[in-house]
Amino acid sequence: MRLRIGVSIMLLEARRDAIIDFATEADRLGYDGFFMPEAWGYDMTVLLAEAAVRTTRITLGTGILGIWNRSAATIAMAAATLHAISGGRFVLGLGASTPQLAEGLHDTQFERPVARMRQMITQVRALLAGERIPLAVTTARALKLNVPAAPVPIQVAALGEGMTRLTGEMADAWAPFLYPWSRLVTGIERLQEGATRAGHPERLPEVHPFVPTVVAESQAKAREEAAWFVSFFVTTSAVYRDSLVRQGYGPAVQAVLEANTPRSTGEVPAEAEELLEQLVVYGTPPEARRRLSRWHAAGAHLPVLLLRPDLTAAERALVLETFQPLLRSD
Secondary structure, three states, rough: OOOOOEEEEOOOOHHHHHHHHHHHHHHOOOOOOEEOOOOOOOOHHHHHHHHHHHOOOOOOEOOOEEOOOOOOOHHHHHHHHHHHHHHOEEEEEEEOOOOOHHHOOOOOOOOOHHHHHHHHHHHHHHOOOOOOOOOOOOOOOOOOOOOOOOOOOEOOOOOOHHHHHHHHHOEEEEEEEEHHHHHHHHHHHHHHHHHHHHHOOOOOOOOOOOEEEEEEEOHHHHHHHHHHHHHHHHHHHHHHHHHHHHHHHHHHHHHHHOOOOOOOOOOOHHHHHHHHHHHHHHHHHHHHHHHHHHHHHOOOOOOEEOOOOOOOHHHHHHHHHHHHHOOOOO
C-alpha cells in the first residue's frame, strides 16, 4: 500500500534557495506535502507562493503560522491568494506559537490561546467562504474579501488537551510537533471528544504529525544528530518540554536538561533514550524507514518529516531517496 509522507525544514533554515530547491525536489519525487514553519525569518506565505509556481502537484502549507502574528483578515487573504496561485494545493496550518515569539517579536500579549484559536478559525473560515467577518472587538460594519471563495483546509498544531479538542471540533487536520508516536492514540481520543462536542463524531481531522528526521550512512551519526534535535527543543522551549512532562516523560526530560548544563552539548543520555525512540525518525535508510512505519501504524495519515537546517544538497537528497520507495503503490 502506498503511504503518504510530507516534508519540512526546521525554522532555523535561512537559505531561501535551499527551501525552494527542497520543495521542487520533493514535488518531483512524489512526496505528498511540503510545509514550512514561520518564526522570526522569512514570510512563509511569500516563500510558499514562490514554491507554488515552481511545483506542479505537491500540497503546500504553512507549518505553522502563529495566531498572534497576523489578523484573521490578513491570514485569510494570504490563504486565498496561495489557494489561487497553487491551483487549490494550499493548506493553512495554524498554531499558538510561543509567548516569546508573540510578545518578543510581534509585540502582542500571549493569553488564552484556545480562545484565540477558536476566534481565528471562525473568522478565517467565514472570510474564505465569501462571508462577512464575524467581528469580535468592534461594532464597525463587517467586511468580506473581494476574492472568489477558497475552500482551504485548516490544520492545527495542538499539543494540550484543550487545543486538541478544539482541533477535533473545528479543523481538518491535527499537526502536533515533538509528540510521541505511542501517544497519538491519546490525542486521537481528544480529537474524538471535540468532534463529538461539535456534533460530527464520525468526521475526525486527519493526523499530520511533524517528526524530526535524520538519515545517515551510519547509525552512530544518525543518533548523534537525532540527539541534537531532541536536546535543542527540550532545552530551548518550555512549550515542548512541558508537553513531554505532562505525557509522562519527566525523568527523561530532566536527564536531557542535566546533560546539557551549564551549556548545550546536543546530548541525550542513555537514560533518556526513550525520547529518541518516541520523537525522532532516524538511522540508516533501512532503520529510518522502520522507525517511520511506527508513525503510520500508530494512526498518522501524513507524517511530515522535519529536517535539520543547513543540510547539503546531498544530505537532503539522501533523506528524500530513503523514503521515496514508500510512496510507490505495490
